[in-house]
Ligand SMILES: C[N+](C)(C)CCCC[C@H](N)C(=O)O
Ligand SMILES: O=C(O)CCC(=O)C(=O)O
């Protein structure tokens with residue numbers, strides 16, 4: 416049998432060289448006689464557990480907890496949590512996945528209480544907890560959201576009466592921080608009150624939840640309408656709704672705004688939930704939603720003002736979704752910074768403009784706009800992957816400070832506090 420296997424491997428190699436990459440064993444007519452398999456369903460001794468499984472040629476099928484799951488055998492071997500395959504202190508795999516035979520099949524399978532035991536051809540035994548399998552199966556993950564959110568329009572947000580968190584409790588208590596982060600994760604915006612109106616205190620606040628993301632604008636920024644940088648943000652002009660740093664390969668995750676001073680009129684901040692608007696597009700025109708999630712676009716920042724010389728380019732679709740559950744996780748929307756579209760043919764471009772228009776119409780509906788006047792002492796955190804911001808034109812002297820945060824670090828803090836993120 417070994418020789419046979421070797422000659423199979425040789426022809427498999429030829430197949431690979433010719434570009435045929437299906438599993439050799441499955442192509443063998445006498446496959447079943449080489450690996451006799453049980454084809455009937457196995458039931459558990461305890462009926463109450465309600466678990467049945469079946470060993471197929473190329474996968475393992477499990478029905479448990481109202482879920483039908485299918486597992487690939489290489490996947491099962493790769494996810495062995497035994498001491499020799501997984502270091503539970505570091506939570507890292509020690510098994511060399513490349514050493515697993517891609518045609519591996521278990522020799523025996525047995526269920527004991529809530530644990531499945533797989534014995535592999537080399538005698539190695541892997542145990543899987545049934546609940547672990549449900550939680551980590553594709554079928555289980557497909558039905559779950561990574562981050563629960565409450566999508567809002569102005570009315571929903573205002574009626575929710577989301578409380579602001581006090582500066583002191585945000586800095587000094589775990590509950591204060593946790594409440595703040597919970598609201599931030601759910602709504603994509605959150606406020607901290609009674610913050611001393613200085614850049615230092617704003618920085619302290621930011622550092623409580625995350626590393627500050629230093630960018631071409633600096634670490635903490637401080638800006639007025641002095642056109643010190645080559646961007647409309649540094650003027651008194653109105654800014655339509657947008658997300659920032661769309662021209663980064665990874666746009667900044669969170670934006671922090673603290674208005675330190677404004678002696679003049681106007682200058683209110685506009686906030687729109689981009690995911691709410693995208694949700695409306697999904698309902699009304701699913702094929703347009705899909706197009707917005709597939710067509711890659713460039714955004715660009717070109718600056719040549721004073722000493723500042725920058726040229727940044729970021730590529731990605733307007734809507735970014737996880738392919739396995741279709742969950743939206745990032746919107747890139749900035750009509751000012753969108754670069755020349757040269758990544759798609761003309762007919763797709765036209766359909767893209769139609770889809771972009773549908774989204775824009777949703778984003779511009781007055782009922783989706785939440786307007787707020789930023790005041791010294793009240794710091795606003797914005798999820799820049801979800802919420803669009805803008806501002807009304809203004810008169811007089813207006814000073815804003817703030818920073819960007821690394822999304823990974825904000826989510827890290829949230830998870831360590833027990834929040835789902
Ligand atoms: C916040 N701060 C003033 C530092 C930067 C402004 C960046 C503006 C740019 N058009 C964008 O949308 O990314
Ligand atoms: O001036 C403002 O309120 C916001 C300007 C802006 O969009 C930005 O700085 O990112």
Ligand SMILES: [Fe+2]
Pocket residue numbers: 648657658659804
């Ligand atoms: Fe902005």
